[in-house]
Amino acid sequence: MRATLRWAHADLRTHRGEALFIVSATAGIVAALLLAAALFGYATNPWQRVFAQSHGAHVWIHTGPAADPGRLADLDGVEAVSGPFRTSAATVASRGARASVELRGAGAEPPATGRPLLTSGRWLTPATPDGVVLESSLARALVAGPGDSLTVPATGRTLTVVGVADSAEPRYRPGERSGTVWALPDRVRDTGDRPGHVVGLLLADPGDTDYAVQRAVTVLGAGAVTDVSSWQQARSEAQGDTRLLGQVLGLFGLGALLAAALAVFGAISTRVRGHLRDISVLKAIGFTPGQVVRVFLVQHLAFAVLGALVATVLIETLGSAVPGRLGEAVGVWQGLPGHTAALLAVPVAAVLFIGATTCLAAWRAGRVPPVPVLPTGKAPGGRLSGPARRALGLGLPPGLVLGWHRAFARGPQTPATIVRLALPLLLITVALSAWTTIARFDSKPAELGLPSALTARADSGLADREAAALLDGHPQVVAAHPGVEVAALVPGQTGTIALRGLGTRERPYPFTVAEGRAAAGPDEAVAGQGLLDLLGVEIGDWVRMTVGGHPQVLHIVGRSIEPENGGRTISTSLDTLRENDPALRATLYQLQLRAGADPAAVRAELTEASQGRLDIHEVTSPADRLSTMRGVVAGLIAVLALIGLTELSTAIGGSVRDGERNLLALKAIGLSPRQITAVTVTAVGCTALAAAVVGAGLGVPLAHWLIDAEGRSSGIGAGIAQVPSPLHLLLLATAAVLGAIALAALPAARAARRRLVDTLSAVA
Template identity: 25%
Template sequence: MNAVWRASRAAVRHRRLQTFVIGLVVLCATTTVLLGLGLLTAASAPFDKAFDQQRGAHTVAVFDLGDASRAQLARTARRPGVEAAAGPFGQAVLDMPEDWLWMAPGSLSVVGRADPDGPVDRIRLLEGRWVGAPGEVVVNWPVGGTPGPGLLGTELKARGAPTLTVVGFATSMSKSAGAWVSPEEMDRLRPTTAQMLYRFTNAATEQQLRTGLTTATAELPADSLTTAQSYLALKRAFSAQADAYLPFMTLFGVLGLVLSALIVGNVVSGAVVSGHRHIGVLKSLGFTPRQVVAVYLTMVCVPALVGCALGVLVGNAVAGPVLRAAFSGIETGSASIGVSWWPSAVCLLSMPALVVVAALIPAVRAHRLSAAQAITAGTAPRAGRGLRVQRRLGGTRLQRAVSLGLGQPFARPGRSLLTMAAIVLGVATVTLTTGLTSTMVAYEKAGKSDGAARIQVQADTSTRGRAAPEASDRQTEQRLRSLPGADRVTARALTKVSLSGAAQTVFANFYRGDTQDLASAIVEGHWPAGAGEAAAGPAFLRQHGLSVGDRVTVRLNGRQAPVTIVGELMEGNAQALDFDWRTLAELDPTPQAAEYTIRLAPGADPQRCVEAIGAADPALRPTLLRSDNAATTTVVGFSSVFTVLLTAVAALGVFNTVLLNIRERRRDLGMLKSIGMIPRQVMVMTVSSVAALGVVGGLLGIPLGIAAHRLVVDHVGVVSFPESMKQVWHMPQLAALILSGVIIAVLGALVPARSAARLTIAEVLHNE
């Protein structure tokens, strides 16, 4: 083994180009695979781990106390299929008239619990302490970190309820409540509903959850169950945005893996062919066939291990920003978001194994060669291979250098196919990135195609008089419309409402005024045009099991209104519904806008408008909206980076192929130069030998890239792209993409072509 290692180390030093190509290919592939696995892990494992640690509830069920007593509810814990249960806990919905702790006004679900522990849904205390007396409340903090001890002691003043003092902040992975009070305080609130928390023995699917809940509540009066929330819906909400990044990360990972196998196989195959005499020397020195195979496998594995290790380091460094983008705005609770250890371990073990498998077949060729055959074999291809094609090309009107170059791929068909496959994947990657960029740019410009500037104005309702809120609200809107340069004004009220079938409250956006830009984001149905109509994004509809045309009941301030889902938005908050202002008027007699959006006319000065708003009313806080989009920046940025890397790898594969061809054809080059071929013709011949492969690779890679683009955009769960954003291909663009295959091939061939052109006749004819 010592001799094998010395021979392998010497081969690595002498074949620096091949070593560099293998290391770079494996580095790029490892990085993309690690990012894909990291996202996949973060999209599920953190939730499952935190959920299990807190003994999260598989189902949060709310019952009407007028139909079922507390004793009847307690008996459901002993029903078949119930692994554990907690409750019944009294539940009430408070009406918060103003912003509280940066939360929107509206409904607040409060549950009475004596302590945070229990067999189901153990509440994790983040700051302060648990409630110990009436008048105290612990607020649910659904995101990572803590709000800070400075907010302890804040008073919450709900309409028609006693004032509550915040004594702690906590989090529940079950999202069973917005806040918790003591049972004594809950009795003062006179709850009409009670909450039961269940864990079932079988809870892997929605069907099993429904079966378990039906069995547990079989002895209760009919219609006593008002709402039931599944933990699977919470898990989908947790991973929704991360899942959106998985398709394109997975595709780039697969492209990197396949490209790695092709390039490594090509490089090692070329190393075996060009190293015939080296193999013969090794065997004549006493190396057995297995030792020769070990030399070539070790020669490949050394750079592969280095590239894999560097790829793991780069992947872990890049994973942080990717995960922050993927989980931005998501309620993560106590789940710790980060890259687990096992994706790194998988990459460190699997990538070198993949390289070994890719290199094994060409390395076996070294096993079969005898010492005499290897030493006496020339470096040129076998006589007669490809000559028929070259003769036919020679009879055409093409320049002699071009016809000779076009015939060279047929001399080594296996190597040419591997090179063309690398070009196909490179073109497919460029096509995929081009399509994604076009789609994401169109998505970012949705509703903003006019390029007009927009100003968002926050209304500080706590500093404005509330004697006549409707008049004040309307006056503010009219004042904004009269500003210089103002074209359209949209008013928005934000509140939290209770939704039938959901234990948690959801955000509700109510719009008034010029909603043309909002309506342009509808991909199915239409924008809400009156009372009782709503629209939502694909994530909200999927997590709540709704679709366009379904009806739900919305509750606010003790009032309720039936609402029909009339439109699906291109995107939207997974916990928010959009309504027309007239729906709010049915739920709240004194609606107030919390925010206004002003679209400026073309040529208007945004800064002047911002200054005018501040001077008109100090209670208004204007902000100039930026047109950038985090999702667009992330997708386009990482797609571009991986495209550059994979294209460079494909070009390096071409580089290696051309270099091997030149080494094999040194005698031919010397003969051609001796009969008058000039350096420029040598370059043309060399570049032509791969240009045809580039054209064919472009023609084959474009459909593959288009199919990959459609696969990605059709499986982005948080965005529903309209067909106009998917059909981004046009003839000039497709023609340019065909040229990308030629560009990849030419870029890879230029450097070795120049070196071939500079060779002297004496040098190329020197007997090896």
């Protein structure tokens, strides 16, 4: 045992850099996997916590004023009912911000089912008749809290915020979903318009949600139901882009784990080839093959354990201090029940996976004979190929020719080294593709379903012509497309989708069509991927839906990229909807701005020009919600680069050792130490270049497929991927080659200047 420890200690002192790389790479990989676990927990559990504590309803059904939703309590499978509550629609303003809200009547005691969880302030009391409680996402949008006042421009009333509460219902989304405001029933009746009711159903079996909705709509009548939302929809929105962050971290963490395992395997294999004499000496003094295997295996397992411990300690102690969503996710994850199990399972799994890959290489070390011999008839460097001989005959520098020959004439070792080095470069290419895709939402939003920068909604006192003239008259507005967006019941009446009528046939709205064609004729429409998946339809099918009790039949002629509403949107022209309802008027305008125009400045100018009669919001880009991913991608690239450096150091060590075996021959044919150094440096550079070509060549199509697959699963749809430009790929390859050359220069120069007696002892 003492001899084993002394040999391991001597080997560690000789290869400190390689050991540090392995420890650092393992720490980075385990940290990425732990962050992925934290983000997954953060994405799911906060909503689950709110849902459980509030005894949340699985289904919320909105009806007109004439319906009697109380009858739904008698449906089979319904355990409890929240409400029904009287509702009305209104627009509220606070500190210059405006929002469409649903006023919901509630008593002095919160309901037992679907109970809002107060985060600040207090609940409603008759002592404050104008008091309201805001749902937390609406409160953030209005920058309002307890004690603040809200105004209702349509009636001139003032409401006082007395509390803010979390809810398990779908959250507020400007221009798409109204925010929830709880108020006393009398205030709901006096303040808003478009009266109605809302009822929540707590089901015995959440898996029967669609069936329960279908029965509820049948009981109430399709014309009475205006909107339906389910717990699955609310959970999906709550998870949102945080779940995407977790998926990205998990994917790259597993890829990095594989790359690191291969790098460790290559390091041990190269060390076995470079220490044949040492292994033979160990066996000559009495080490058994099993002891040799244990020496290599335990040594590298110790590196992996040390890296995993470093990562675990850093994430546990400093993870919550990371600014932004990552730090918040770690803080929430640390308080969840499964935190301890994940904190132990992830590092252990990573260490076991790395250990499994080292077993084969360590087993090969145990099979080294006490007196190593070269295979019969095989020269150390391989026979000089015909092209290499012809290149030397043409007068090309011998250092370059022999270096190229050494890089690609090492038998099966060459492709194995290229594959191990190409894997981190492949993952870096995928990470860069994710970065450029996010940047595309900022630089080219029109190509990704966001041709409009602003959405304007006119008050009831502003006529359509006056609103259109006011918007079109602004010098920075290219086009103001009138439109309307309503909730429609899908076939089977198990849920609602967004039906949009935008633009006219004379001035069509520029939908981003990824498949098929744009809607041009009567009854033609384009749909998002989420809607196609929800209904199980394809381009060319006809879809029947119910809007306010009236059927609407549309022919899907194309698939559009829809970043909002999970892609569950079908869009046609406003003229098509007016054919079914001639009295339909535009409720919103999508504004296209000139290139370089400042949306915030245009919004302020239009608001002032309309004297507050236009409610204007900036269109939210997915890039705003994915901004956290840029830091994540940068961190992943750093981890992958570290793994690449680990493999590169192994490749350099192997090439240097090959050069030491050939050093006598190279000096015998008259090569100078500088030329011998050039041989090793060229061999390493050619290996790095081949790996960069393979990594980029496979990484680009893989990144395109992965990003489009994520787009399809999220409902946005395929066609959003943006791979790095050829210039960026060239810079990546150049950086890899120049880095390899720079790292190889010093050890190659040292090896080329070794004394002949040292060389003889090394190859003996």
